[in-house]
Amino acid sequence: xxxxxxxxxxxxxxxxxxxxxxxxxxxxxxxxxxxxxxxxxxxxxxxxxxxxxxxxxxxxxxxxxxxxxxxxxxxxxxxxxxxxxxxxxxxxxxxxxxxxxxxxxxxxxxxxxxxxxxxxxxxxxxxxxxxxxxxxxxxxxxxxxxxxxxxxxxxxxxxxxxxxxxxxxxxxxxxxxxxxxxxxxxxxxxxxxxxxxxxxxxxxxxxxxxxxxxxxxxxxxxxxxxxxxxxxxxxxxxxxxxxxxxxxxxxxxxxxxxxxxxxxxxxxxxxxxxxxxxxxxxxxxxxxxxxxxxxxxxxxxxxxxxxxxxxxxxx
Amino acid sequence: xxxxxxxxxxxxxxxxxxxxxxxxxxxxxxxxxxxxxxxxxxxxxxxxxxxxxxxxxxxxxxxxxxxxxxxxxxxxxxxxxxxxxxxxxxxxxxxxxxxxxxxxxxxxxxxxxxxxxxxxxxxxxxxxxxxxxxxxxxxxxxxxxxxxxxxxxxxxxxxxxxxxxxxxxxxxxxxxxxxxxxxxxxxxxxxxxxxxxxxxxxxxxxxxxxxxxxxxxxxxxxxxxxxxxxxxxxxxxxxxxxxxxxxxxxxxxxxxxxxxxxxxxxxxxxxxxxxxxxxxxxxxxxxxxxxxxxxxxxxxxxx
Numbered sequence: 141x142x143x144x145x146x147x148x149x150x151x152x153x154x155x156x157x158x159x160x161x162x163x164x165x166x167x168x169x170x171x172x173x174x175x176x177x178x179x180x181x182x183x184x185x186x187x188x189x190x191x192x193x194x195x196x197x198x199x200x201x202x203x204x205x206x207x208x209x210x211x212x213x214x215x216x217x218x219x220x221x222x223x224x225x226x227x228x229x230x231x232x233x234x235x236x237x238x239x240x241x242x243x244x245x246x247x248x249x250x251x252x253x254x255x256x257x258x259x260x261x262x263x264x265x266x267x268x269x270x271x272x273x274x275x276x277x278x279x280x281x282x283x284x285x286x287x288x289x290x291x292x293x294x295x296x297x298x299x300x301x302x303x304x305x306x307x308x309x310x311x312x313x314x315x316x317x318x319x320x321x322x323x324x325x326x327x328x329x330x331x332x333x334x335x336x337x338x339x340x341x342x343x344x345x346x347x348x349x350x351x352x353x354x355x356x357x358x359x360x361x362x363x364x365x366x367x368x369x370x371x372x373x374x375x376x377x378x379x380x381x382x383x384x385x386x387x388x389x390x391x392x393x394x395x396x397x398x399x400x401x402x403x404x405x406x407x408x409x410x411x412x413x414x415x416x417x418x419x420x421x422x423x424x425x426x427x428x429x430x431x432x433x434x435x436x437x438x439x440x441x442x443x444x445x446x447x448x449x450x451x452x453x454x455x
Numbered sequence: 456x457x458x459x460x461x462x463x464x465x466x467x468x469x470x471x472x473x474x475x476x477x478x479x480x481x482x483x484x485x486x487x488x489x490x491x492x493x494x495x496x497x498x499x500x501x502x503x504x505x506x507x508x509x510x511x512x513x514x515x516x517x518x519x520x521x522x523x524x525x526x527x528x529x530x531x532x533x534x535x536x537x538x539x540x541x542x543x544x545x546x547x548x549x550x551x552x553x554x555x556x557x558x559x560x561x562x563x564x565x566x567x568x569x570x571x572x573x574x575x576x577x578x579x580x581x582x583x584x585x586x587x588x589x590x591x592x593x594x595x596x597x598x599x600x601x602x603x604x605x606x607x608x609x610x611x612x613x614x615x616x617x618x619x620x621x622x623x624x625x626x627x628x629x630x631x632x633x634x635x636x637x638x639x640x641x642x643x644x645x646x647x648x649x650x651x652x653x654x655x656x657x658x659x660x661x662x663x664x665x666x667x668x669x670x671x672x673x674x675x676x677x678x679x680x681x682x683x684x685x686x687x688x689x690x691x692x693x694x695x696x697x698x699x700x701x702x703x704x705x706x707x708x709x710x711x712x713x714x715x716x717x718x719x720x721x722x723x724x725x726x727x728x729x730x731x732x733x734x735x736x737x738x739x740x741x742x743x744x745x746x747x748x749x750x751x752x753x754x755x756x757x758x
Binding site: 165168169171172173174175176178179180181182183185186187189190191192193194197204250253254256258264266267268269270271273274275276277278280281282283284285286288290291293296299300325332336356381384385387388391392405406409410413414419422423426427429430433437 | 489490493494496497500501504505506507508510511514522523524525526527569572573575576577580581582583584585588591592595597598599600601602603604605606607608609610612626628629630636660661662665686689690692693697708711712714715722725726728729730732733736737740744747748
């Protein structure tokens with residue numbers, strides 16, 4: 141191994157002399173770049189080149205069979221004329237706007253429930269967390285069955301309570317709420333992060349507040365919530381990026397339907413590329429997704445990022 | 456809402472202790488009511504969260520007749536374990552499992568070794584341009600994978616890699632993803648630098664320090680990123696359905712997804728196969744629970 145060879149070579153062996161003669165700073169720089177070189181190559185292969193390929197595709201029409209044809213801005217123009225795209229945007233935005241805030245609230249709520257020292261709390265923690273690691277495909281099949289109009293568990297409950305059954309996955313108005321309920325089942329991941337945050341708040345703050353006569357609500361409002369704001373922010377950003385790229389449930393449960401009400405943007409990109417074989421248009425859609433995510437991320441960081449309270453600013 | 460239990464004896468000052476004791480006793484009564492309320496809510500939430508699992512497992516053991524029955528019965532009668540054998544032989548799941556394990560194993564190895572290697576450079580080396588490149592790591596953390604779907608497919612098809620495992624494994628060997636690099640860097644920074652300095656004085660190279668000191672000390676973090684890589688590769692559907700064409704190359708996820716598109720396959724088999732796909736994850740969770748929690752907490756809080 142190189143390390144052993146060099147270790148023994150240190151007392152002036154000619155093969156390593158050019159190396160040991162280099163200034164320390166230079167040696168460190170070279171070693172450092174050797175360490176990070178896999179990542180640098182990765183960025184080149186899996187980010188820079190794909191972005192350039194995507195740029196090329198955006199200005200071409202290509203169905204994978206015949207050679208690509210230069211079409212200028214035609215793919216961009218199609219973005220504005222495509223009658224399907226508004227459905228994709230609407231589905232993606234609706235899903236994000238509903239599932240992310242509700243998921244945050246539920247995750248925070250569960251974390252507070254769990255942050256108790258009763259016996260057997262680990263069992264509850266496991267129950268709440270497990271759904272979030274269920275494989276997406278199995279999750280999709282499970283919920284397709286849960287939401288089954290005739291024999292699904294959800295409608296059975298509704299009917300047992302005297303309601304009438306809902307065509308969850310066939311009614312365009314109900315498919316999205318069904319997906320949001322499905323997504324809430326996986327709130328356990330954010331719960332764990334909230335829980336770690338709750339346990340990181342020093343007890344002294346609560347004790348001081350109690351001496352001042354603060355009740356439960358005051359402590360929550362003036363200590364817990366401000367102290368947790370970085371974690372809310374973190375979970376918001378993660379949840380937002382993930383929900384904007386939701387794919388499997390739309391692909392497997394409803395196949396984008398009914399009436400395109402669950403045609404998420406990533407599903408539409410997939411469809412354009414691999415079912416309609418419009419590589420150029422799919423590339424244009426990818427830029428659109430990237431642009432929306434970028435703009436929304438900037439807005440989140442700009443307007444929410446500075447409201448976040450950090451106890452120790454900086455590192 | 457947060458129920459904070461404080462041991463009263465951790466206040467040294469006796470004057471304050473009396474005051475706090477008083478408060479504590481008064482609080483304690485309402486605390487008890489609150490606690491009961493918390494437990495009730497806990498039980499209700501646990502009931503709701505566990506219900507889909509129970510429904511899945513019982514449905515997967517029902518006969519075709521019983522599964523399409525209203526109102527539904529919870530207890531399968533007769534209990535049909537054959538559903539599992541039927542589901543797992545309806546499609547060659549043994550083959551899918553083998554394919555998945557090949558992909559998963561390669562990815563875990565790739566991530567554990569390359570992300571720690573890169574992370575060492577970021578955590579412990581000081582060199583010109585390091586902060587810029589670490590900025591690139593953070594930037595790729597936010598890069599949506601979805602925009603790479605089309606161009607990467609074009610690249611891999613040009614390379615002739617479509618319908619092989621290469622597009623699903625080779626990218627992992629280049630740093631193993633920004634997320635894991637970030638996580639390993641955070642972990643390495645908690646290991647005392649004095650250990651490395653001592654090794655340097657003994658003539659150990661940076662590679663030696665990485666391999667012989669940092670890696671053995673980082674077992675918990677390495678296991679954590681290994682588990683998360685296992686999960687994401689095991690669960691991945693988009694990659695396999697884009698790149699794997701012939702059914703004998705399918706992964707478990709792709710095989711299960713192909714169940715869905717076949718309309719004549721009944722729910723009992725779909726649900727049995729789903730349960731079978733969830734089971735390894737649940738087992739993994741019970742054996743490695745603390746690594747799950749650690750990973751989530753490390754990424755979430757140490758930014």
